[in-house]
Amino acid sequence: MPDRKKLSRPAGRGDVVRAPAFLKNLRGVKDWKQATSWLEWRGIEDIECITPDQAGVARGKMMPSKKFTSNTSLALPSAVFMTTISGEYPESGGGFVYPEDDGDLKLLPDLSTLTAVPWETDPTAQVICDLVHQDGRAVEFSPRNLLKHVVAQYAKHGLKPIVAPEIEFYLVHKNPDPDYPLTPPVGRSGRPIGGGQGYSIAGVNEFDELIDDIYHYSEAQGLEIDTLIHEEGAGQLEINLRHGDPVELADQVFMFKRTIREAALNHDTYATFMAKPIQGQPGSAMHIHQSVVSLKKGNNVFSSEDGGETQTFRHFIGGLQRHIPSALIMLAPYVNSYRRLTQGTSVPVNTRWGYDNRTTAFRVPRSDPAARRVENRIPSSDANPYLALAASLACGLIGILDKNTPDAPAGTAVNQDEIELPRGLLEAVALFESDEALTRILGASFVSTFAAIKRAEFETFMQVISPWEREYLLLNV
Structure with missing residues (x-):
């Protein structure tokens, strides 16, 4: 120095x-x-x-x-x-x-x-x-430019989106051989980490020194962590970021992923943002909290002066419900992503919405009117943060402009209901290309480029023979 x-x-x-x-x-x-x-x-x-x-x-x-x-x-x-x-x-x-x-x-x-x-x-x-x-x-097809473009579309209508991402990830035992399954790491207790540790302080303390490095690295880069918790999975953590400008928050997630991986490697451990890295364990999400403010007045346009819900709020949800299935490829971009989207868990497989209902795709947390927001619970942590934010915000904007009407909020658990989202990569790509309203917002250059990449990735995946095929097909068919 x-x-x-x-x-x-x-x-x-x-x-x-x-x-x-x-x-x-x-x-x-x-x-x-x-x-x-x-x-x-x-x-x-x-x-x-x-x-x-x-x-x-x-x-x-x-x-x-x-x-x-x-x-x-x-x-x-x-x-x-x-x-x-x-x-x-x-x-x-x-x-x-x-x-x-x-x-x-x-x-x-x-x-x-x-x-x-x-x-x-x-x-x-x-x-x-x-x-x-x-x-x-x-x-046009650059992820950071795409998000800037979507934010600019809001500005044309006197609006500014505000977001707060939550990123889940796993710490796993260092394993350089991809043929072997990933396993939970050993914590400071000397024992392999088990599941069922949601919000456990003892679970967080198992990785005290590693987490200290994450905090120190983040502070040195001017990155602000709101909270850090242990999630349900074995060695699964979640970092919540403070709300702010979408491009700035996407930058932070981009940098956080690098930071967390480097901190983990310092402790001879992998940090992974795969959507479903360990069979039998919960998947990892990147939940996105979203609100919209007026550029002129600075108020949250989801709430009226008397604190009630506005039509803009409902139209935003309507846009998410109508167009998120078409944008799913930007929120769940890999074959592995769809292993996370399964019935009977807290992961949404639908396009329903509800008040403080974690079985829905779009949850409205309890808050005062100024903080009224919509949490998109569909994105997985393997998604590019710029693209995930661009997709979710684009769908909400389409709903505002087209005045899409949402259905009635779900008052009960809906995670056992029929799956309403694409079940695989190719189905998601086809829906993505067919949504004209989404293409108008995102641009044809990005849509064609991203779709071509995803098709090529699927063809590469199809060249790999899985253990399931060897176990059940080798001697039975």
């Missing part, structure tokens, strides 16, 4: 030059001049310039900090953002055209996201970048 005292040395008789306040920012600066000073003050040597791909994986480049601040042009091949989770490329078709020239797309750093990388041994910083064409136009 540099000698910070130099920034507060005497300037004259009795005068002291104090370090500008922005230098102490844990997250974000206003411009390149501030960025240069911020990096120098911290003695940063390297910069990770990253952006989320369709899966939410961090893609980008690392470079010396001096090069980063010298007007260096950053670019990545366009094909990087059209690959499957296994690194393969979809074939052209269905409106998707694979770029034969594989031309470059530019990375445009968003300096408001500049922060330290606390797990690196050398002084390192990271910055999230937007993806743009060579002429500066936003890349």
Whole structure:
């Protein structure tokens, strides 16, 4: 680290030059001049310039900090953002055209996201970048740009969405061989962690040192954790984030996933955001709390002046009910995601809504009128946070604009009812492509690209022979 005292040395008789306040920012600066000073003050040597791909994986480049601040042009091949989770490329078709020239797309750093990388041994910083064409136009199928586009659609109607994500994940025993099932880790007690530990403080304490690292890493990056709890699964935890702007919260989830994985590895453990990592254990969700405020007045448009529910509130729910099945591919993006969506659990398999009813897809928590919101309980934790937020908010906006009417709220448990959501990846892709209203909001470029990727991932999955097939088909058919 540099000698910070130099920034507060005497300037004259009795005068002291104090370090500008922005230098102490844990997250974000206003411009390149501030960025240069911020990096120098911290003695940063390297910069990770990253952006989320369709899966939410961090893609980008690392470079010396001096090069980063010298007007260096950053670019990545366009094909990087059209690959499957296994690194393969979809074939052209269905409106998707694979770029034969594989031309470059530019990375445009968003300096408001500049922060330290606390797990690196050398002084390192990271910055999230937007993806743009060579002429500066936003890349339509980029996840971060897509969420910005959806938020802008709200702004056109004088509205601003507010969100608060909740992310569940598992800590599992380190296992580099994918042929073997994942198992719960061993906690500080020396015994393997068991299930049924929902909200158990003792369950959280089993991982005290690891959780301390998560908190310390988060604090160093300016990431705010609202609460952390132990969930029902064996070694399953949940982190809740404070409500705020959708793009900022998606950035935080993106960074939290990196942070939690790194903290776990420090303790010889894996952190996984798979929707259903362990057979017989609960799945992991990314619940999204959503409300909408007026840009002009700043009030929650879900509540009237007398505290009652507004038509906008009901139309928002109506839009979710009508269009979420078509957007499910953005909320449950992998074959594994659909193993979580099963009857008889707290996971919704329907499009029902209700007041404080956790068996519905769309729960309205108990709150005062100013905090009235809708919790979307369908997304799984494997979803790209930018895409999950974009999908849920897009469906709500369509409902507001089209004045969709919701059905009556469910007053009883509905998790045993008929499954109303697609049961598999290909069915979800077909519904996704057929929803014209959703395509108008998200854009044809994103819809065709994402659908092509998901089809290619399904074909790759179909090449794998599962243990179930070997057990029941090998000698019986």
